[in-house]
Amino acid sequence: MSLLAIDNLSLSIGRYDILKNVSLDVAPGEIVAVTGESGSGKSMTALSVMQLLPDRAVTKGQITLDGHELLTTSEAEMCSIRGRLTGMVFQEPMTALNPVKTIGAQVMETILLHTSATRAEAETRARDVLDRVGLPQSRFPLGRFPHELSGGQRQRVVIAMAIALRPKLLIADEPTTALDVTTQAQILDLLKGLVADYGMGMLMITHDLAVVSGMADRIVVMRYGEVVETGATAELFSNMQHPYTKMLFDASRHRVDLPEARAEAPLLEVRNAVRDYALPRTQLFQPREYYRAVRDVSFTLQKGERLGLVGESGCGKSTLTRAILGLEPLQGGEIKLNGLPVLLQGRPNLAVRRQMQVVFQDPFGSFNPRHRVDRLVTEPFHLLDDPPRGRARKDAVDEALTAVGLQPSDARKYIHEFSGGQRQRIAIARALIIRPELILFDEAVSALDVSVRAQILDLIADLCRSYGLSYLFISHDLSVVRTITDRVMVMKAGEIVEEGGTEAVFNDPQHPYTQALIAAAPVLPDPVEEAV
Amino acid sequence: MVTLAVASVVIFAVIEVAPGDPASFMLGVNAQPDTVAALRAELGLDQPKVQRYFSWIGNMLTGDFGTSYTYRSPVTEIIGDRLWVSVPLAVYALVLSTLIAFPAGIFAAARRGKSGDIAVIGGTQLGVAVPNFWFAMMLVLVFAINLRWFGAGGFPGWSGGVFPALKALTLPAIALALPQAAILTRVMRSALIDVLGEDFMRTARAKGLTRSQAIWRHGVRNALIPVLTILGLQVSFLIAGSIVIEQVFYLPGLGRLIFQSINARDLIVVESVVMLLVFAVVLINFLVDITYAIVDPRLRQRS
Structure with missing residues (x-):
């Protein structure tokens, strides 16, 4: 007997068909994962169950939850179902909580809304729930505000609100996507434990197949608003039927074919780099306190080498990246590229900056939407004393766009005409156009779907072959770093705790932190081994 | 300081x-x-x-502002008398504009794009565009001359009772409040619309709150920060705006005093009143900062 049954659900908004005949069900105590790339309709499926769809959405079909037919239920009744029979956990814990209310008040709200509990009773229950999700009274009294908690802790509060009344169905929409790997492992454990304890059904939405493989009893694969394949996790992984599922799986475990590295001479030298941030004064005449974001970091990147930098959020990798670009002053040590300091008298050294380019994470935010692609791609030309003009400029644009797999005719288009993956190609073209010695990839593939990510990684490997790139690849994603780098450094709390050849570090991590990181990262089962 | x-x-x-x-x-x-x-x-x-x-x-x-040349009496005394008109007028206008703007802004934000919203936006358009002294004259024409509900001007003083005094201040307060209310309504509306798009509003709905419960419990307080900023600025405008309005309604307030003093070239009074206004604005900004911290816990550590 299923708890949630979605039967032939179709959803359209205006002229767009978002969902087409989606059917799936969740039994009590079962974890069903809906997976697929962006635009597959997996989040809309979740919101349909909550009936929290955009105003103009039109639905057809049936959604039955514990005997209630949700699509014909009145809004007033839905309000009594939400929070009581269904709880929902969202992707972005940093913004999912009301910043002006205490965590206690927000957990209690669910309880007070649906039960006749008094305030004191609700407080006791909220306390119990917060204890259960791992936020003990001693460190997390009810009067804490969300901004005083980390991302993982906030996600625990969101989970506490969702499970406060022990709903029968828990919907988790990308619950760990915004979290670090070690935090992700803890939250996934917590969710699994809750499902087992309370006998809830759980509908989990995630794009990450590795997470799915460790969590779900059954998997539903979606594409373009349709269910393409569904089955028990182990069976589905060992016997994929639909080509799209196979493609997703292959892309998730995609390994690129990097050409042999040629370590010729030192290119980037970082010596005892220290970066302090002044903290706001707590008292008027007290000496200022400093937060040391980068602690005595030293490393050398050889010409032709592909170096990875991994670490969790707040470990200082972004600060280090900015320091290398000459965007942050150092309080100690020095950074040199080809023997020249990146900072000259506190200002970025132009002679160095033209040898270095960066590709950022966000393919949407890092372009000016009012400029055409040729102008965007040629932005680094302002670093040159004598930038190419006219014909030479056009040739340079054509070559850069061709190199990243786009058409020369794309030069006259605007950035909104491209998909996320294409935008990241344009970002790479922009970095390549002045033939820099060093490229920094700052989480450059983190925002992309797996299939697109695989293509971009292949592109980077291709460019390594044709251009002999040297780069520093900064990422929180271990599997990506593993395939795209020769050597890797692991950063924690401003320090490099381990470094070495990529395969060596991943196969035999020495530092306990590296070991913890690798252990926490979810892995896909190996299809070859399963088949044997 | x-x-x-x-x-x-x-x-x-x-x-x-x-x-x-x-x-x-x-x-x-x-x-x-x-x-x-x-x-x-x-x-x-x-x-x-x-x-x-x-x-x-x-x-x-030490509280000694000097002696006015034209009035031949201590400036402190003159200003003191006038404050009893101007401060109540400003507070009255502020309360009115808040009472109009908050509900109107929330109403419009909750019905974004629907007819109610469009009506409110149209109203604020009018409120922003029309100068307040014209409002004042229209109010006098309708309520004082035609309907005879209120006097056309003058102030009986507080000694005659609170009610007649407030009654005399009502039309000027409305005239002062309407343009301010129009601006404040727009700020409230757009701030709340921004908040309604936040993730935590969806979280609130997922808990089982109805749409309006979610707006009142989670939306309004988060929208208050930009609204408070504008409200603080408006108090200064209320004080400045009262110069014109006090002329129109013949009220013996600070605005009229400064107007008359400038005409009479009574520099000591002008100096003192300007200093007092500066003090008032600084004080209001300070109060606004304190209110920020009350509304938003994230700002408490910074101050």
Whole structure:
């Protein structure tokens, strides 16, 4: 007997068909994962169950939850179902909580809304729930505000609100996507434990197949608003039927074919780099306190080498990246590229900056939407004393766009005409156009779907072959770093705790932190081994 | 404190820098030389500038603002009387504009794009565009002359009871409040629309709150920060706006006082009133900062 049954659900908004005949069900105590790339309709499926769809959405079909037919239920009744029979956990814990209310008040709200509990009773229950999700009274009294908690802790509060009344169905929409790997492992454990304890059904939405493989009893694969394949996790992984599922799986475990590295001479030298941030004064005449974001970091990147930098959020990798670009002053040590300091008298050294380019994470935010692609791609030309003009400029644009797999005719288009993956190609073209010695990839593939990510990684490997790139690849994603780098450094709390050849570090991590990181990262089962 | 000190220097300097002798300026072109000399002595203009500045500041700190030349009575007394009209008028107008703007803004945001929203937006368009003295004259025409509900102007004083005094202030307060309310409504609406798009509003709905419950419990307080900023700025405008409105309604308030003093070239009164207004604005900004911290816990550590 299923708890949630979605039967032939179709959803359209205006002229767009978002969902087409989606059917799936969740039994009590079962974890069903809906997976697929962006635009597959997996989040809309979740919101349909909550009936929290955009105003103009039109639905057809049936959604039955514990005997209630949700699509014909009145809004007033839905309000009594939400929070009581269904709880929902969202992707972005940093913004999912009301910043002006205490965590206690927000957990209690669910309880007070649906039960006749008094305030004191609700407080006791909220306390119990917060204890259960791992936020003990001693460190997390009810009067804490969300901004005083980390991302993982906030996600625990969101989970506490969702499970406060022990709903029968828990919907988790990308619950760990915004979290670090070690935090992700803890939250996934917590969710699994809750499902087992309370006998809830759980509908989990995630794009990450590795997470799915460790969590779900059954998997539903979606594409373009349709269910393409569904089955028990182990069976589905060992016997994929639909080509799209196979493609997703292959892309998730995609390994690129990097050409042999040629370590010729030192290119980037970082010596005892220290970066302090002044903290706001707590008292008027007290000496200022400093937060040391980068602690005595030293490393050398050889010409032709592909170096990875991994670490969790707040470990200082972004600060280090900015320091290398000459965007942050150092309080100690020095950074040199080809023997020249990146900072000259506190200002970025132009002679160095033209040898270095960066590709950022966000393919949407890092372009000016009012400029055409040729102008965007040629932005680094302002670093040159004598930038190419006219014909030479056009040739340079054509070559850069061709190199990243786009058409020369794309030069006259605007950035909104491209998909996320294409935008990241344009970002790479922009970095390549002045033939820099060093490229920094700052989480450059983190925002992309797996299939697109695989293509971009292949592109980077291709460019390594044709251009002999040297780069520093900064990422929180271990599997990506593993395939795209020769050597890797692991950063924690401003320090490099381990470094070495990529395969060596991943196969035999020495530092306990590296070991913890690798252990926490979810892995896909190996299809070859399963088949044997 | 720093703001006040700087303001005092600027005010003092402007009066000093203004061409001509303050005493002869105050007495006009036809004054006798000995009258001017007498006034100079009375004003202490024969003393060095730095000493005059500090005695002016020192006296102000002890509550002595000097003696008005035209009224022949202490400035403190004159201003004190006027404050009893101007402060209640400003507060009255502020309360009215808040009472109009908050519900209207929330109403419009909750019905974004629907007819109710469009009506409110149209109303605010009108409120922003029409100057408040015209409003004032229309109010007098309709409510005082045609309907005879209110007097057309003047102020009976508080001694005659609170109700008649408030009644006399009602039309001026409405005239002052309407344009402010129009701006505030728009700010409230757009701030709330921004908040409604936040993730935590969806979280609130997922808990089982109805749409309006979610707006009232989670939306409004988060929308208040930009609204408070504008509200704080508006108090200064209310004080400035009252100069015109007090003229129209013939109210014996600060606005009229400053207007008359400038006409009568009574620099001591002008100086004092301006200083007082600066003080009021600084005080209001301080209050707004405190209110920020009450509304938003994230700002508490910073202050």
